[in-house]
Amino acid sequence: MRKKVFSGMRPTGKLHLGHLVGALYKWVELQETHDCIFGIVDWHALMGEYEQSKGITDNIHEMAIDWMASGIDPEKSIIFVQSEVPEHLELDIIFSCITPLGWLERNPTYKEQLREIQTRDLQTYGFLGYPVLQAADILIYKANAVPVGEDQIPHVELTREISRRFNHLYKTEFFEDCGVILTRTPRLLGVDGRKMSKSYNNAINLSDSSSEILSKVKGMFTDPKRIKRTDVGHPNECNVYSYYEVFAPDQAPTVCQECTMAQRGCTDCKKNLADVLIKYLAPLQEKRLKLENNKDLVKDILNDGAKKARAIARETIQQVKALIF
Ligand code: TRP
Ligand code: SF4
Numbered sequence: 073m074r075k076k077v078f079s080g081m082r083p084t085g086k087l088h089l090g091h092l093v094g095a096l097y098k099w100v101e102l103q104e105t106h107d108c109i110f111g112i113v114d115w116h117a118l119m120g121e122y123e124q125s126k127g128i129t130d131n132i133h134e135m136a137i138d139w140m141a142s143g144i145d146p147e148k149s150i151i152f153v154q155s156e157v158p159e160h161l162e163l164d165i166i167f168s169c170i171t172p173l174g175w176l177e178r179n180p181t182y183k184e185q186l187r188e189i190q191t192r193d194l195q196t197y198g199f200l201g202y203p204v205l206q207a208a209d210i211l212i213y214k215a216n217a218v219p220v221g222e223d224q225i226p227h228v229e230l231t232r233e234i235s236r237r238f239n240h241l242y243k244t245e246f247f248e249d250c251g252v253i254l255t256r257t258p259r260l261l262g263v264d265g266r267k268m269s270k271s272y273n274n275a276i277n278l279s280d281s282s283s284e285i286l287s288k289v290k291g292m293f294t295d296p297k298r299i300k301r302t303d304v305g306h307p308n309e310c311n312v313y314s315y316y317e318v319f320a321p322d323q324a325p326t327v328c329q330e331c332t333m334a335q336r337g338c339t340d341c342k343k344n345l346a347d348v349l350i351k352y353l354a355p356l357q358e359k360r361l362k363l364e365n366n367k368d369l370v371k372d373i374l375n376d377g378a379k380k381a382r383a384i385a386r387e388t389i390q391q392v393k394a395l396i397f
Pocket of ligand 2: 294295298305306307310311312313327331332336337338339341342
């Protein structure tokens with residue numbers, strides 16, 4: 073039996089290189105060996121962005137395009153929009169009844185976000201329950217493998233706790249334990265050297281034009297110890313170099329050698345990196361353009377995905393209700 077995978081992303085903005093090498097490549101790989109369902113989780117986006125909710129619809133569409141341009145294949149995987157499968161919310165309310173408040177209040181990701189995010193008021197009932205809905209996303213499909221980054225491990229653990237509590241309360245073995253498939257993020261920082269994130273505005277997006285890529289790369293910090301062109305560089309302390317390692321591993325040794333011998337200037341090095349990234353993204357952007365020009369196709373694919381997802385979700389909800397009542 074193939075393992076069942078569920079993962080999701082919040083449609084809160086453009087996808088960037090970090091999403092591509094961190095998550096999407098793994099998802100594309102998993103399609104070959106697992107039954108995969110990928111959700112564009114718009115309710116989760118609303119939990120954080122309820123004050124700017126109008127952008128979510130556009131982001132959903134762009135996300136679907138980015139996914140498919142990256143190789144997520146609707147013939148192999150189900151891709152759909154969370155709010156089009158209302159059964160997620162039914163399971164969410166059931167799980168809400170059985171999840172102790174303490175589990176949610178103690179959640180490290182929750183505490184960190186309350187601390188770090190100052191621009192939005194996240195002291196809401198919905199945001200506290202974020203991981204409960206996430207558990208519903210996963211378990212409504214009885215998924216047992218969840219590809220996510222490190223920051224999401226506590227949420228998958230909570231999913232497991234909730235499913236065990238459900239089994240215990242209703243004397244069943246209905247839900248299997250689900251496990252994490254860790255999507256290793258290579259050390260790919262944003263152009264300013266901080267974590268790549270749309271909220272820092274430091275990301276290279278999958279949809280960026282050549283000139284956007286060039287200007288972002290030109291603005292990247294390099295080895296802080298290298299002040300003059302004649303100073304030798306330290307590639308391992310240079311963010312530009314780490315991009316070579318990920319996107320042009322064949323060029324990296326030369327870059328490293330020339331840099332450490334001061335035979336290569338940072339301006340040229342960055343110009344060349346911009347070229348590398350533009351070429352790297354070209355095939356993806358070609359697919360992207362085709363999908364952008366075919367909005368109906370994208371809609372049809374999402375509708376079809378929702379239909380398939382719903383068929384599974386409806387069955388689960390019926391079984392769950394029969395266990396409870
Ligand atoms: N919380 C996840 C994130 O921010 C998104 C998400 C929602 C998710 N539901 C999910 C991920 C279910 C995996 C499984 O990245
Ligand atoms: Fe970084 Fe390239 Fe400059 Fe070396 S030459 S410090 S690798 S940008």
